[in-house]
Amino acid sequence: MGASIRRLARLLAGLLLLGGCARSAPEAEDVDPILARVGPRVVRFHHLLAAAQTRGEPGLLPRSGAGWEDLRARLLKERLVEEVLLLDGEERGLILDPSALQADVDRAIEDVGDADRLAALVEESHGGREAWIAAIERRLKLTAAESALRDELAAGVTIAPEQVESSRDRYAHHLVAPPTIRVRQMFFPDADSARGAQLQLEEGADFGELVRSLTGEDGDSGFVAEDSVPPAVLAATVDLEVGAATGVVPSPLGYHLYQLLGREPGGALEEDAARAEIERRLRDEAVNSRLKAWIAARTDALGMFVDEDSVALVRCCRQGLPYSGPPNEGSP
Numbered sequence: 001m002g003a004s005i006r007r008l009a010r011l012l013a014g015l016l017l018l019g020g021c022a023r024s025a026p027e028a029e030d031v032d033p034i035l036a037r038v039g040p041r042v043v044r045f046h047h048l049l050a051a052a053q054t055r056g057e058p059g060l061l062p063r064s065g066a067g068w069e070d071l072r073a074r075l076l077k078e079r080l081v082e083e084v085l086l087l088d089g090e091e092r093g094l095i096l097d098p099s100a101l102q103a104d105v106d107r108a109i110e111d112v113g114d115a116d117r118l119a120a121l122v123e124e125s126h127g128g129r130e131a132w133i134a135a136i137e138r139r140l141k142l143t144a145a146e147s148a149l150r151d152e153l154a155a156g157v158t159i160a161p162e163q164v165e166s167s168r169d170r171y172a173h174h175l176v177a178p179p180t181i182r183v184r185q186m187f188f189p190d191a192d193s194a195r196g197a198q199l200q201l202e203e204g205a206d207f208g209e210l211v212r213s214l215t216g217e218d219g220d221s222g223f224v225a226e227d228s229v230p231p232a233v234l235a236a237t238v239d240l241e242v243g244a245a246t247g248v249v250p251s252p253l254g255y256h257l258y259q260l261l262g263r264e265p266g267g268a269l270e271e272d273a274a275r276a277e278i279e280r281r282l283r284d285e286a287v288n289s290r291l292k293a294w295i296a297a298r299t300d301a302l303g304m305f306v307d308e309d310s311v312a313l314v315r316c317c318r319q320g321l322p323y324s325g326p327p328n329e330g331s332p
Contacts, residue, residue, distance in 0.1 A: 033310040033324060036076060039302030041083035043076065045324045048314055050135070051075040052322050053125055068316040076311065082142055084298055089145030096141055104136050112253055117189065153290040157283055164278045171281055175274045180223040182262040183237060186211050187254055194248045194255035207245055207259040223264060233258060 036043045052075060112118040119129070126132040168175075184207060188194040200210060211219040226234060236246045240260040249256045269277060316322045 031324060033307070033313070035307055035311050035314070036080060037303075037305040038080050038083050038299060039087060041087060043079045043083065045310075045314060047079055048072070048075055049322055050126070050131070051079060052316075053127075068322075072311065072314055072316075072322075076306075080299070080304065081295060082138075084295060084302065085142055085145045085149070086138075087302075088149060088298070089141055092145070092148055094141070094144050094148060096137060096144065100140060101133070101137055104140060105133060108136070117253070149294070150287055150291060153294065154283065154287045157286045157290075159279045159282050159286075163282055164275055167278050167282060168274075171278050174281065175269050175277060177266045177269055178225040178227050179266040180264045181226050181229055181234070181237070181260070182223045183221050183229070183233060184208060184211065184219040184259040184261055185221070185233075186214065186219060186257045188256075189254045191248065191250070191255050194257060197257055198248055201245055201257070207257075220261065223262065 032045045034042050034044055035048060052071070109115075109118060112121065122129055122132040126135055186194075186197055186207075188197065197210060197214075201207060208218050208220075211217065232249065232251060236249045236256075236258055237260045240246065240258075242260055242262055245257060245259040247257070249258065268274075310324075314322055314324050
C-alpha cells in the first residue's frame with residue numbers, strides 16, 4: 001500500500017506548481033498551520049510531522065537543505081494522495097470492521113511481545129497509544145479504499161494472449177521462482193526465558209510442542225521466499241540441517257529461537273504459471289495506469305491549494321525532528 005501511495009504521489013508534482021498558492025506567511029502563533037488542501041480535506045503541520053516520524057528514526061532525517069526539502073515535498077504529496085483516496089472511500093460508504101482494527105493491533109502487540117518495549121516504540125514513533133491506533137486505523141482505511149478503487153478500475157481490463165506472448169522477454173527475470181525457506185520460531189522478550197527454552201530443547205523437548213505449550217500455536221511460517229525473510233533469520237539458519245534449531249538469536253525486539261523445517265530451490269516457472277505471472281503483471285500495469293489517471297482527474301475536480309510559504313517554514317530539525325517556524329541557529 002505505501003509503495004502505491006508513493007508512486008501516485010508523483011502525479012501531484014506538477015499540480016503543486018499550479019496557481020492558487022497563498023503567499024502570506026502564517027501568524028507567528030500558528031504552531032499547526034494548514035499546509036495544503038484538497039477538496040474539503042486539509043494537511044496540517046502535525047500531519048507532516050507524523051509522516052516524518054514514521055519514515056525514519058528521530059535524528060536521522062536528512063538535515064541538508066536539498067535533502068530535507070525533497071523529503072518534505074514527497075511526504076506532502078503522499079499525504080494529499082491519501083486524502084483523495086480516503087475521501088473516495090468515505091463516499092463509497094466503506095466502513096472499517098472494528099474486529100479488523102483490533103486484530104491488527106493485537107498482531108503488532110504480539111510481534112513486539114513486551115509491553116514496556118511496545119510502549120517505548122509507540123511513544124517514539126507516534127507520541128502515544130491513541131495516535132498509534134489512529135495511524136493503524138487510517139492505514140486500514142487507505143488499504144480498503146485503494147483496493148475498492150483498483151477492483152473497479154480492473155473490471156474492464158482485458159489481456160489478450162498476444163499481449164502475453166509479446167511481453168515474455170520483458171518479464172523474463174520475473175519468471176523464475178525464488179528459493180524458499182520454512183522456519184518455525186519462538187519469541188521471548190527476555191534473554192533468561194529464551195535460554196530456558198533452549199535448555200529444554202537440548203534436553204530433548206520437541207520444538208513444535210514447546211512452542212504450542214507457550215503460545216497455543218506452532219510457530220510455523222510455511223514456505224516463504226528467501227528474499228522476503230529477514231536477513232537475520234537467513235543468517236541464523238543458513239548452516240542448519242532440516243529439523244535442527246538455532247541457539248538464542250537476539251534482535252531489537254527481543255530473543256528468538258528458530259527451527260529449520262525445510263528449503264526449496266528456485267527455478268524457472270512452469271509454462272502455465274509463467275503465462276499467469278505475465279498476465280498478472282500486465283493487468284497490474286493497466287490498473288496502475290488507470291489509477292494514476294483517476295487520481296489526477298479526481299484531484300483536479302476537487303481542487304488543490306498549497307501554501308508554499310507555510311510549507312517552507314516546516315524545517316528540520318529540532319531535537320531530531322521537524323518543526324514549524326523560523327530556523328534556529330545551526331538548523332538548515
